[in-house]
Amino acid sequence: MPDTAETGGPHDDDRVRAVRAALATVIDPEIRRPITELDMVEDVSVADDGEVAVGIRLTIVGCPAAATIERDVHDAVAAVPGVRSVVVSVGVMTPAQRTALTERLRGPGAARTVQFGPDSLTRVYAITSGKGGVGKSTITANLAVALAARGLAVGVVDADVYGFSIPGILGLVDDAGNAVKPTQVNDMILPPLAHDVKVISIGMFVDGNAAVAWRGPMLHRTMTQFLTDVFFGTLDVLLLDLPPGTGDIAISLGQLLPNAEVIVITTPQPAAADVAERSGIVARQTGQRVYGVIENMAGLVQPDGSVLDVFGSGGGDEVAARLSVGQDAPVPVLASVPLSVALRRGGDAGTPIVLADPDDPAAVAISSVADTLASRPRNLSGRRLTIAPR
Numbered sequence: 001m002p003d004t005a006e007t008g009g010p011h012d013d014d015r016v017r018a019v020r021a022a023l024a025t026v027i028d029p030e031i032r033r034p035i036t037e038l039d040m041v042e043d044v045s046v047a048d049d050g051e052v053a054v055g056i057r058l059t060i061v062g063c064p065a066a067a068t069i070e071r072d073v074h075d076a077v078a079a080v081p082g083v084r085s086v087v088v089s090v091g092v093m094t095p096a097q098r099t100a101l102t103e104r105l106r107g108p109g110a111a112r113t114v115q116f117g118p119d120s121l122t123r124v125y126a127i128t129s130g131k132g133g134v135g136k137s138t139i140t141a142n143l144a145v146a147l148a149a150r151g152l153a154v155g156v157v158d159a160d161v162y163g164f165s166i167p168g169i170l171g172l173v174d175d176a177g178n179a180v181k182p183t184q185v186n187d188m189i190l191p192p193l194a195h196d197v198k199v200i201s202i203g204m205f206v207d208g209n210a211a212v213a214w215r216g217p218m219l220h221r222t223m224t225q226f227l228t229d230v231f232f233g234t235l236d237v238l239l240l241d242l243p244p245g246t247g248d249i250a251i252s253l254g255q256l257l258p259n260a261e262v263i264v265i266t267t268p269q270p271a272a273a274d275v276a277e278r279s280g281i282v283a284r285q286t287g288q289r290v291y292g293v294i295e296n297m298a299g300l301v302q303p304d305g306s307v308l309d310v311f312g313s314g315g316g317d318e319v320a321a322r323l324s325v326g327q328d329a330p331v332p333v334l335a336s337v338p339l340s341v342a343l344r345r346g347g348d349a350g351t352p353i354v355l356a357d358p359d360d361p362a363a364v365a366i367s368s369v370a371d372t373l374a375s376r377p378r379n380l381s382g383r384r385l386t387i388a389p390r
Helices: 010-023 066-077 097-106 135-147 216-227 248-256 269-286 314-325 342-350 361-375
Strands: 040-046 050-059 087-090 123-128 154-158 183-184 189-190 198-203 239-241 259-266 290-298 333-338
Touching: 010 050, 010 066, 010 135, 050 066, 066 087, 087 154, 087 333, 097 183, 097 189, 123 135, 123 248, 123 269, 135 154, 135 198, 135 239, 135 342, 135 361, 154 216, 216 248, 248 269, 248 361, 259 269, 269 314, 290 314, 314 333, 333 361, 342 361
Parallel strands: 050 087, 123 239, 123 259, 154 198, 154 239, 259 290, 290 333
Antiparallel strands: 040 050, 183 189
């Protein structure tokens, strides 16, 4: 039996510390924290001949990140000087260990309350529109990816329960075309990750293309669960992809997140502008502030350089002007996103255009909005800071 070292002489202790330091670089792809911090490392032993045995414990049986974690553990330990071979054994946490993990993540004795409320430093943007078909979900998905590419921690709640499309646009689908399922640890849901964006959608809880036919109370309960049971961790920005119109979900989210700022999506045509204005008005009635307007499906650039206004022009400016009435500051048009085949193609393929074709005019326009949002300072006025005196 080879000599092992979890404890031992100074040399053995140094080798174990080196291995554990390497394990601290392995990040759980769902929780986005080191596995050592999550108590996922069960034991480490180092033999005299340089063979290292590492025991890890996953959160649940069938953890979708199992292969990734095992591979990353092996690679991290193999890179430690003096390690000749690595053996990784994989187990599963006990119920008590899972409970301890959820308490560690939420905080000791933390109640299940709505995240990102008025005291949160997370910027919350509700992406809304008065009518469907204006590209709201496409803008939301690409904006989220662009913000994450700038180093921000970003989450997306697909609140469009009836017409969910965020998983497909972000490529969170399996080979059969079904949305990727989230991992559940006790009563805590871990949102899947796409392009460094944490995402939750009702599409992840239904089979195939099943229709969702719910009324108000069920819709409110779902939104509440998304904001209480889904563990997003610390986010810089949370985007809410709202359903079109001014119905139950918009009202519920206005009650749950009155601090959210609203970005209204419209197309250039006057009819769309009329309807888009209503969604901003409802947001203000629930206490939210309209932050800006994005005009989507603007002019299509022709091969000769001319611009074809397929859906007219001026809708974005008109909505912004109308929504500026009654606010302390004018509502700006954040961007005018031109019609783009690449933007549509990226949404169908699950490859956001801001990554796949960043020089496309539509990607440039969306990226400019991301630059604006990423550069906004956090306002600490009136916030309760959770700092305890020593």
